[in-house]
Amino acid sequence: MILIKIDKQSTVPVFRQIIHQLAFLIDGGVLKVGDRLPASRMLAAQLGVNRATVYRAYEELWAAGYTESRPGSYSVVRARMTMNVDPGPPGSLIDWAGIGRESRLVGQSLTFAGRKLFQGEIINFRPLSPDSRLMPVDDFRKCMHDVLVKEGASLLQYGDTFGYRPLREFLVRHLQKHGIQVSVDEIMLTNGSQQSLDLILRFFDKPGLKVAVEQPSYSQFINLLDFYQAQVVGLPMGENGADLAEVDRIFVREKPAFFYTMPNFHNPLGISTSQEYRERLLKLCETHRVVLIEDGFEEEMKFFGKAILPIKSMDSKQVVIYLGTFSKVLFPGLRVGWIAADKACISHLAAIRQIVDHSGNQLSQAAIYKYCISGYYDLHLKRLHREYRKRMQAALKAVREFIPEIIRCTKPSGGYLLWMKMPDDRIEESVLLEKLSGAGVSVSPGQLFFSEKQTIPAFRLSIAHLDETEIRLGMERIGRVLSEVYGR
Amino acid sequence: MILIKIDKQSTVPVFRQIIHQLAFLIDGGVLKVGDRLPASRMLAAQLGVNRATVYRAYEELWAAGYTESRPGSYSVVRARMTMNVDPGPPGSLIDWAGIGRESRLVGQSLTFAGRKLFQGEIINFRPLSPDSRLMPVDDFRKCMHDVLVKEGASLLQYGDTFGYRPLREFLVRHLQKHGIQVSVDEIMLTNGSQQSLDLILRFFDKPGLKVAVEQPSYSQFINLLDFYQAQVVGLPMGENGADLAEVDRIFVREKPAFFYTMPNFHNPLGISTSQEYRERLLKLCETHRVVLIEDGFEEEMKFFGKAILPIKSMDSKQVVIYLGTFSKVLFPGLRVGWIAADKACISHLAAIRQIVDHSGNQLSQAAIYKYCISGYYDLHLKRLHREYRKRMQAALKAVREFIPEIIRCTKPSGGYLLWMKMPDDRIEESVLLEKLSGAGVSVSPGQLFFSEKQTIPAFRLSIAHLDETEIRLGMERIGRVLSEVYGR
Numbered sequence: 022m023i024l025i026k027i028d029k030q031s032t033v034p035v036f037r038q039i040i041h042q043l044a045f046l047i048d049g050g051v052l053k054v055g056d057r058l059p060a061s062r063m064l065a066a067q068l069g070v071n072r073a074t075v076y077r078a079y080e081e082l083w084a085a086g087y088t089e090s091r092p093g094s095y096s097v098v099r100a101r102m103t104m105n106v107d108p109g110p111p112g113s114l115i116d117w118a119g120i121g122r123e124s125r126l127v128g129q130s131l132t133f134a135g136r137k138l139f140q141g142e143i144i145n146f147r148p149l150s151p152d153s154r155l156m157p158v159d160d161f162r163k164c165m166h167d168v169l170v171k172e173g174a175s176l177l178q179y180g181d182t183f184g185y186r187p188l189r190e191f192l193v194r195h196l197q198k199h200g201i202q203v204s205v206d207e208i209m210l211t212n213g214s215q216q217s218l219d220l221i222l223r224f225f226d227k228p229g230l231k232v233a234v235e236q237p238s239y240s241q242f243i244n245l246l247d248f249y250q251a252q253v254v255g256l257p258m259g260e261n262g263a264d265l266a267e268v269d270r271i272f273v274r275e276k277p278a279f280f281y282t283m284p285n286f287h288n289p290l291g292i293s294t295s296q297e298y299r300e301r302l303l304k305l306c307e308t309h310r311v312v313l314i315e316d317g318f319e320e321e322m323k324f325f326g327k328a329i330l331p332i333k334s335m336d337s338k339q340v341v342i343y344l345g346t347f348s349k350v351l352f353p354g355l356r357v358g359w360i361a362a363d364k365a366c367i368s369h370l371a372a373i374r375q376i377v378d379h380s381g382n383q384l385s386q387a388a389i390y391k392y393c394i395s396g397y398y399d400l401h402l403k404r405l406h407r408e409y410r411k412r413m414q415a416a417l418k419a420v421r422e423f424i425p426e427i428i429r430c431t432k433p434s435g436g437y438l439l440w441m442k443m444p445d446d447r448i449e450e451s452v453l454l455e456k457l458s459g460a461g462v463s464v465s466p467g468q469l470f471f472s473e474k475q476t477i478p479a480f481r482l483s484i485a486h487l488d489e490t491e492i493r494l495g496m497e498r499i500g501r502v503l504s505e506v507y508g509r
Numbered sequence: 510m511i512l513i514k515i516d517k518q519s520t521v522p523v524f525r526q527i528i529h530q531l532a533f534l535i536d537g538g539v540l541k542v543g544d545r546l547p548a549s550r551m552l553a554a555q556l557g558v559n560r561a562t563v564y565r566a567y568e569e570l571w572a573a574g575y576t577e578s579r580p581g582s583y584s585v586v587r588a589r590m591t592m593n594v595d596p597g598p599p600g601s602l603i604d605w606a607g608i609g610r611e612s613r614l615v616g617q618s619l620t621f622a623g624r625k626l627f628q629g630e631i632i633n634f635r636p637l638s639p640d641s642r643l644m645p646v647d648d649f650r651k652c653m654h655d656v657l658v659k660e661g662a663s664l665l666q667y668g669d670t671f672g673y674r675p676l677r678e679f680l681v682r683h684l685q686k687h688g689i690q691v692s693v694d695e696i697m698l699t700n701g702s703q704q705s706l707d708l709i710l711r712f713f714d715k716p717g718l719k720v721a722v723e724q725p726s727y728s729q730f731i732n733l734l735d736f737y738q739a740q741v742v743g744l745p746m747g748e749n750g751a752d753l754a755e756v757d758r759i760f761v762r763e764k765p766a767f768f769y770t771m772p773n774f775h776n777p778l779g780i781s782t783s784q785e786y787r788e789r790l791l792k793l794c795e796t797h798r799v800v801l802i803e804d805g806f807e808e809e810m811k812f813f814g815k816a817i818l819p820i821k822s823m824d825s826k827q828v829v830i831y832l833g834t835f836s837k838v839l840f841p842g843l844r845v846g847w848i849a850a851d852k853a854c855i856s857h858l859a860a861i862r863q864i865v866d867h868s869g870n871q872l873s874q875a876a877i878y879k880y881c882i883s884g885y886y887d888l889h890l891k892r893l894h895r896e897y898r899k900r901m902q903a904a905l906k907a908v909r910e911f912i913p914e915i916i917r918c919t920k921p922s923g924g925y926l927l928w929m930k931m932p933d934d935r936i937e938e939s940v941l942l943e944k945l946s947g948a949g950v951s952v953s954p955g956q957l958f959f960s961e962k963q964t965i966p967a968f969r970l971s972i973a974h975l976d977e978t979e980i981r982l983g984m985e986r987i988g989r990v991l992s993e994v995y996g997r
Contacts, residue, residue, distance in 0.1 A: 113827035115800055117853035120713060120766075150667055158661035165653055173646035177840040179638055212700065216866035225608060245864050278608075312603055339601035352665040354871040365605035376733050378704035382870045383842040 027068050033122060034247075035070055039078035041122070047087055047098055058088060058096040073474045080468055083451045090451040144495035145463045146482040149288070149437060150353045153486075155408060157401050161352070164391035165384075172387070180383030182375045183367075184210025184359070188390040192345070192359060195393070199320060200334030201343065206364045209371050212356040212381050214318055214346045218242055220360070220370050220377070221314060221342060222249050225278045233277035235263060237440075237470030237479075239288050239316070242281060246472070253472045256280075258287070260431070262294040265301050272309040279312035279342075284332060286319045286436025289470045289481035293323075293434055299332045306340050313341045319349050321402055323435040324410040339363040347389060349437075350405060351398070355385040409437065415489040416482070416496065423500025425507050437485040441499075442467070443478045448506050450478035456506070460498045515556050521610060522735075523558050527566035529610065535575055535586055546576060546584040561962045568956055571939045578939040632983035633951045634970040637776070637925060638841045641974075643896060645889050649840070652879035653872075660875070668871030670863045671855075672698025672847070676878040680833070680847055683881070687808060688822030689831065694852045697859050700844040700869050702806055702834045706730055708848070708858050708865070709802060709830060710737050713766045721765040723751060725928075725958030725967075727776050727804070730769060734960070741960045744768075746775070748919070750782040753789050760797040767800035767830075772820060774807045774924025777958045777969035781811075781922055787820045794828050801829045807837050809890055811923040812898040827851040835877060837925075838893060839886070843873040897925065903977040904970070904984065911988025913995050925973040929987075930955070931966040936994050938966035944994070948986045 025042045027035055046052045058064075061079055065072040079096050082088050088096040168176060176185075183189065189208045196203060211217045218241075225232075226249055234246070236255040246253055254275045256263040262284075271277070282302070285293045294302075306313045315332045323329075333343035339362075346358035360370060374380075392398055416439060420430050429442045443453070454466055457480075467479030482499075484492055513530045515523055534540045546552075549567055553560040567584050570576050576584040656664060664673075671677065677696045684691060699705045706729075713720075714737055722734070724743040734741055742763045744751040750772075759765070770790070773781045782790075794801045803820045811817075821831035827850075834846035848858060862868075880886055904927060908918050917930045931941070942954055945968075955967030970987075972980055 113851045113853065114795055114798055115828055115851065115854070117851060117857060121857045153662040153666055156662045156665055158657060158665065161665070162654065162657040162661065165657065166650065169646060169650040169653065173650065174641040174644045177644055177646065177649070177842040178641055179836075179841040212866045212870075215864070219865050241864060241867075248861075248864055307602055310602055340603050348667075352872075353667040354665040356866065356868070356870050363601045363603065363605060365601065366603070369605060369609045373736075376703070376729060376736055377707050378700045378844065378866075379729075380844070382700075382844050382873055384840075384873065385870055 025064070025068060027070065035068075036074045036078040036081070039064075039068075039075060040081050043078070043082055044087060052098050054098050056098045058082075058098070060095060077474045080451065080474070090449055090455060141461055143458075143461055143463055144491055144498065145486060146484070146495060147463050147465050148486045149483045150348065150485060151350060151405070152408075154488075155405060156352070157397060160395075160397045160401075161388065161392055164395060164397070165388040168384070168387040168391050176384045176387050178383075180380045180386070182371050182380045183208075184381055185383050185386035185390060188386050188393075189359075191390055191393050192361075196333075196345075196361065199317075199328075200330040201361065202334075203361045204364070207367055208359055208361050209367050209374070210381055210386055211358045211360060211374070212378070213348050213353070213358040214316065214344050215241060215245075216356075217344045217346075217358055217360045218245055218314075220373055221279075222246070222251070223373050223377070224366075224369055231275055231277040233268075233271060233275070233280040233311070234472065235282060235287070236472070237289055237467065238281065239283065240465075240469040243470070243472050255472060258290060258292075260292060262292075262298045262302075265298070265305065268302065269305055269309075272305060272311050276309075277311055279314050280306065281314045281316065282332075283316045283318065285317060285329070286322060286433055286438060288318070289438055289465065289467070290440045291431045291433035291436060291438035292440075293329060296329050299329070300335060303332050303335055303341070307338050310340070314344065315341050316344045318344065318346050319436040320345060321350050322405070322409065322437070324406045324413070325434040333361065342366060350402065351389070351392075355389065356382065357386055357389055409435075409484070412484045412487070412489055412492060415492050416484050419493045419496030419500075423496045425500070425503050425509050427507050428503055437483045439482045439484070440467075441480055441482065441503075444507065446476045446478070448478060450475070450480070453478045453502070453506065454480065456502045457499060460502050462495050462498045464499075513552070513556060515558065523556075524562045524566040524569070527552075527556075527563060528569050531566070531570060532575060540586050542586050544586045546570075546586070548583060565962050568939065568962070578937060578943065629949055631946075631949055631951050632979055632986065633974060634972070634983060635951050635953050636974045637971045638836065638973060639838060639893070640896075642976075643893060644840070645885060648883075648885045648889075649876065649880055652883060652885070653876040656872070656875040656879050664872045664875050666871075668868045668874070670859050670868045671696075672869055673871050673874035673878060676845075676874050676881075677847075679878055679881050680849075684821075684833075684849065687805075687816075688818040689849065690822075691849045692852070695855055696847055696849050697855050697862070698869055698874055699846045699848060699862070700866070701836050701841070701846040702804065702832050703729060703733075704844075705832045705834075705846055705848045706733055706802075706804075708861055709767075710734070710739070711861050711865070712854075712858055714739075719763055719765040721756075721759060721763070721768040721799070722960065723770060723775070724960070725777050725955065726769065727771065728953075728957040731958070731960050743960060746778060746780075748780060750780075750786050750790075753786070753793065756790065757793055757797075760793060760799050764797075765799055767802050768794065769802045769804065770820075771804045771806065773805060773817070774810060774921055774926060776806070777926055777953065777955070778928045779919045779921035779924060779926035780928075781817060784817050787817070788823060791820050791823055791829070795826050798828070802832065803829050804832045806832065806834050807924040808833060809838050810893070810897065810925070812894045812901070813922040821849065830854060838890065839877070839880075843877065844870065845874055845877055897923075897972070900972045900975070900977055900980060903980045904972050907981045907984030907988075911984045913988070913991050913997050915995050916991055925971045927970045927972070928955075929968055929970065929991075932995065934964045934966070936966060938963070938968075941966045941990070941994065942968065944990045945987060948990050950983050950986045952987075 027038055061072055061075040065075045083090060089099045090096055189205050192208055193203060193205055222245055230251045231254055232246055232251045233254045233256055235258050254271055254277050256268060284299055317331050333341045342362040344360055417432060424430055427444045431440045433439060450466060450468055457464055465481040468475055515526055549560055549563040553563045571578060577587045578584055677693050680696050681691060681693050710733055718739045719742055720734055720739045721742045721744055723746050742759055742765050744756060772787055805819050821829045830850040832848055905920060912918055915932045919928045921927060938954060938956055945952055953969040956963055
């Protein structure tokens with residue numbers, strides 16, 4: 022029997038305590054490769070906790086590469102993996118892991134290690150960033166050269182906390198194309214949307230903070246909420262968004278500080294909500310004075326059908342904080358995103374930003390500005406659209422051809438993402454993902470995108486880094502596995 | 510009589526409540542230009558708070574440009590200034606300032622507005638970053654071009670959270686020159702030291718966190734501690750560092766989580782501690798298991814006398830977290846710094862960093878790497894040394910020539926900073942600074958670098974952006990004002 026001690030008074034969630042202690046036992050060699058973990062039911066009874074809690078811990082241990090799932094739903098310790106968080110060699114006088122446990126950090130740091138079971142080229146449906154093969158490096162290099170020649174010395178000095186002003190002015194004009202009317206004081210550049218979200222959480226942070234979140238939602242946002250110990254109020258997503266009557270009830274009952282939504286090409290679902298839905302959602306936020314965080318991370322990536330305006334374009338009462346980024350269409354490595362919101366809100370966020378990391382990389386912001394005003398950006402977008410329209414068409418065609426009809430798959434009108442949800446729980450998600458991996462495809466586990474344990478397996482597919490041939494081959498492999506489990 | 514309501518139960522410090530309400534009254538026009546604020550003694554009595562609290566609020570209002578000090582030590586509302594934090598127009602449904610008040614943010618955001626009273630060229634002793642006139646822009650441009658040609662597409666993708674590996678490997682070798690032995694796993698690149706400090710505070714953050722800090726210390730670190738509501742245990746700095754017997758007592762009595770120190774060219778004092786002091790301080794940290802944060806922000810800027818090794822070079826027990834940066838010798842605008850510490854510590858910090866902003870600007874990291882390994886960096890440092898040695902000599906000479914002997918001024922052996930402390934409180938700091946401003950010199954207020962109210966005026970001088978002629982002219986102006994107040 023494994024000895025695990027749970028401290029229910031601790032601020033560290035119980036499932037994280039379990040993860041940490043099991044990881045410790047595995048790292049320390051107490052549990053060896055091939056050893057079976059106790060059945061989740063048993064361990065739950067032993068610890069006096071909910072079975073779902075143990076289940077979640079097991080899932081994360083699996084995702085971190087500590088265990089494999091075996092049919093019959095037990096977990097065994099797998100061969101060694103890499104791990105971000107080092108428990109600390111005995112060489113240090115300081116108990117770093119102890120500090121980590123007391124801080125709000127524990128468990129954030131386990132990363133997916135993966136293991137290559139498949140002999141051959143793995144088709145990787147996981148990365149969500151523009152294909153390196155489509156990156157306009159040469160044009161950008163010219164822009165970088167230009168700004169260094171013309172204003173190098175000043176760009177290499179400390180910059181404005183709000184970001185390089187000409188780029189903010191460009192964004193003011195650019196957002197007008199999407200119907201958004203903001204002034205230059207209402208935009209702050211950030212180091213990408215991850216920082217935008219972190220700054221927003223710092224601004225709203227207080228004991229007992231409640232946040233309404235779509236389920237599923239962006240996985241790193243869920244991790245961030247976990248880090249801030251925010252209370253997550255989940256709003257299940259249907260094919261047309263959340264149930265607005267339910268949103269209304271939740272707003273009244275829970276009074277969340279804000280609602281985080283991705284209206285276009287939702288991550289991970291790939292779906293977009295309708296114009297009418299957006300208007301009604303905004304109205305609800307206004308009525309209940311709930312701030313709406315609109316993440317427009319792929320605003321520009323609409324390539325089928327008519328464009329639908331972002332919610333921010335209708336925001337006459339200034340309740341929407343809009344997030345944009347260059348990471349999903351241009352250069353993720355430059356870390357340039359932005360927040361557009363009420364001037365008072367932006368000035369508070371800038372004040373926080375100043376003590377967090379002072380300011381962003383001014384040189385990159387200036388080079389991107391140059392890239393945009395030289396007309397390169399519009400050309401690049403056109404090229405991306407042409408390319409990804411073909412890819413998405415190939416993906417949807419392959420879904421019809423290879424994926425059993427019983428599997429629900431979204432039909433995006435843009436962006437890079439599709440979502441497949443199984444009809445029932447006859448197979449565990451981790452087992453299904455191992456099978457897919459064995460068949461030569463890598464996908465993102467559905468569970469990552471939920472704050473609560475899910476019983477029905479699902480997974481996210483990104484076509485960002487794959488061409489049409491690769492997409493078709495990958496879908497064929499997925500289809501084979503799914504047909505095996507669910508029949509044709 | 511002014512109506513101010515103080516909530517003593519609030520987590521917002523009382524002095525911030527005062528600031529906020531007075532600023533509100535001024536912004537709203539209730540208090541008009543020229544209006545006198547109540548005497549601090551009176552307001553303190555009225556509110557039932559300590560006079561020092563009111564005093565601090567008044568100081569910050571002054572620093573934010575809301576008021577001017579008049580002889581006889583009362584404050585009047587001055588003509589309009591700019592302010593970072595906008596109280597929010599009536600246009601928004603959301604009370605952004607209210608959210609700001611509930612979060613830990615209030616007051617962080619007031620910035621120094623300044624006002625040009627002097628007719629002519631102001632000599633600016635405030636900026637702490639390399640002189641733009643000395644920036645090696647052309648060499649850097651070549652490096653940037655090179656890395657974009659050779660590995661542009663991969664550098665523009667999402668990078669490693671730990672930072673561009675070749676630069677980390679370079680730093681491993683480079684730190685050996687300072688006697689520091691670390692492996693590549695013990696270094697993480699950050700967006701500058703401000704982010705390094707923020708990540709460290711996030712790691713240590715817990716209710717009741719205690720931090721030992723030199724007094725005075727880096728002003729933005731004090732603001733950060735305030736934001737995290739950390740309890741500051743101040744250690745007064747003498748000419749040879751803090752009193753180590755006192756450090757010992759404080760470590761025993763207060764058990765701080767860590768001690769933050771700047772052994773070389775201390776900000777704001779400009780002084781460096783001795784080899785013996787460093788050894789004894791490290792020993793104390795080991796004995797009491799207090800983590801030592803060593804900020805080596807100007808490690809490379811020693812240009813008089815013998816180099817003294819950083820404390821990290823003696824850190825056999827792994828209790829030191831060492832911070833470095835390129836911002837004070839190369840390009841602040843690129844936001845590249847680093848943390849060197851025990852592997853377990855670094856892996857925890859990286860885990861936090863991943864959810865905070867994912868990773869840094871990989872392209873800039875690669876271009877700096879190229880700049881360093883091409884030999885440009887060493888040449889640039891030599892040039893900086895040559896230049897700043899002359900400037901510092903000019904500054905010290907001008908101090909002897911123009912500054913009354915009764916004023917205590919530090920004698921740095923490197924870096925950019927000098928510190929002047931007045932012999933008594935016959936003049937208020939804010940009044941003194943107004944006088945200096947009127948005489949055509951801008952300096953950094955001493956109070957900024959303390960977490961507690963100081964009665965003896967002091968100020969920081971940076972020679973970073975001034976050449977020898979400017980330094981001499983500026984010192985002459987300072988000397989004139991000080992002689993007027995304190996006699997020759």
